[in-house]
Amino acid sequence: MGKRKDSIEFDKDQIVMARRLDQSISKTAALVGCSRSAVVSNYQKGWPVSSDSTDETKMGAFLDKPKMEKFNEHGEGNGVRYGLSSMQGWRVEMEDAHTAVIGLPHGLNTWAFFAVYDGHAGSQVARYCCEHLLEHITSNPDFSGGGxxxxxxxxxxxxxxxxxxxxxxxxxxxxxxxxxxxxxxKHSADRSGSTAVGIMISPSHFYFINCGDSRALLSRGGRVHFFTQDHKPNNPLEKERIQNAGGAVMIQRVNGSLAVSRALGDFDYKCVHGKGPTEQLVSPEPEVYEIERSDAEDEFVVLACDGIWDVMTNEELCDYVRSRLEVTEDLETVCNEIVDTCLYKGSRDNMSVVLVCFPGAPKINPEAVKREAELDKYLQNKVEGGASKKANK
Structure with missing residues (x-):
């Protein structure tokens, strides 16, 4: 049996909302007389749109409505442009942090460094790393930055x-x-930890860095060329290390508790006597991958926490970014749309994404811009039509 026409239109609505959610939320909220948070709840959960209270009751580890305010940043230099967006979302606390530096210390003026830190059990480790990790890397003798x-x-x-x-x-x-x-x-009671995913960019190489289950990908020549591997306790090599340290993997977690097998901090999992720092239940050792740059084909790099990857595959996100770069050069806008789309798709975590573009990134496409305008018009008509029906009831 074929789909009914109104069913097809509803699916198109969903696609449009996902692509242009940030712009449509304000329009919808204004037309039906409620808050942005209520609109998101309606889209995501199917709840009725109505005026919501300003009370932010905590539901376990979650709020009763998402915090949608975003932190944005952008910049350019050394042949790269970047934008970023982060949102607390449904979580009680914002535990993500980030680093974005073009022109590194110790004479590395033509280099750049970007990273996302996804904290857990608190934000202290993530915040400290975003401020100090780069210096620990570039100032140690092993880095050999020149002298x-x-x-x-x-x-x-x-x-x-x-x-x-x-x-x-x-x-x-x-x-x-x-x-x-x-x-x-300090006899601190802090028990927080953080994943870290990053990229160090030299004139000749990309150095992808991963410790935990955040992820980075490189788009080259119109497709996903590379992505980092998540460090999960049930990965065979990770599980072997955990067991050798006297631990166990239960319900895909370290000792039934922690969902990542590598992280900074998490010192309760790093106290096995007779074992070195990389042999503990949770290891702070990153995997580092080097890739030679290709000026003709390198398009962009995405760094994001698992709040993004939980609801989008590598290919979906790569295709999404490429399509958005054909209609806007504003990288903050693209990142905001990624975050809003992931909220719409059901992500309940903090969300942070950094987009780094190179000269080979997709350019504005007049045909794509035209299609975008048609979608905006379609969306506006649907929103106004829905508001009119509500007013006439």
Whole structure:
């Protein structure tokens, strides 16, 4: 039996809402006389749209309505442009953090570094890492940024690939040990931890960095060329390390509790005597992948926490970003649309995404812009029609 026509139109509505949710929420809220939060609840859960209370009752680890205010940032330099967006969403606390730096210290003026940190059990570790991890990486001798302590501000040869990879690894281990020492000195009760996913960009290479279950992907030549691997407790190598440290993987979690097998912080899982820092139940060691740059084909890199990846596949997000770059050059807008789309698709977590574009990224396409205008008009007509029906009841 074929679909009814009104059923097909409803599906088209859903697609349009997902693509243009941020713009349509305000229109809908104004027309039906309620808050933006109520509109999102209606789209996502099928609840009736009505005026909602300002009370933010906590429902376990979640609020009764999402916090949709976004933090945005953008910049450009060294041949790259970036935009980012983060939203607390349904979670009681915002535990994500990020780093975006073009022109690195210690003479690495032509380099850049971007990272997303997804905190858990608190935001302290994520916040500390976003402010200090880069310095721990570039200033340690293993990084060999050019001279003692990682280099000076004068010109120097680019560090070797192996030096950069070793320096990144050393930087992660150093900052983890530094945070542990600070916690012990202060007798802190903080038990938070954080994943970290990032990219260090040199003139010749991309260095993808991952510790945990946030993820990065590279779009090259119109498709997903590379993506990092999530560190989950049920991965065979991760599970072997956990078991060798006397732990167990239950319900796909470390000792039935923690859903990631590598992270910064989480010191309750790093106290097995006789085991080194990378042999503990939870390891702070990142995986680092180097990829030679291709100026002709490199399009963009996406860094995002699992609040994004829980509801979008690598290919879906890559295709979505490419389609949006054909209608706007505003990278903040693209990131906002990603976050709103993931909220609409059911993500209940904090959400953070960083989009880094290169000269080969998709350009404005007049045909795509025309189709976008038609979708906007269609959406506006549907919203106004719905409001008229409501008023006439």
């Amino acid at each position: 003692p302590g990682g280099g000076s501000e004068v010109s120097h040869p680019e560090p070797s690939v192996e030096s950069v990879k070793n320096g990144i690894r050393t930087g992660f281990l150093q900052i983890d040990e530094h945070m542990r020492a600070m916690s012990e000195r």
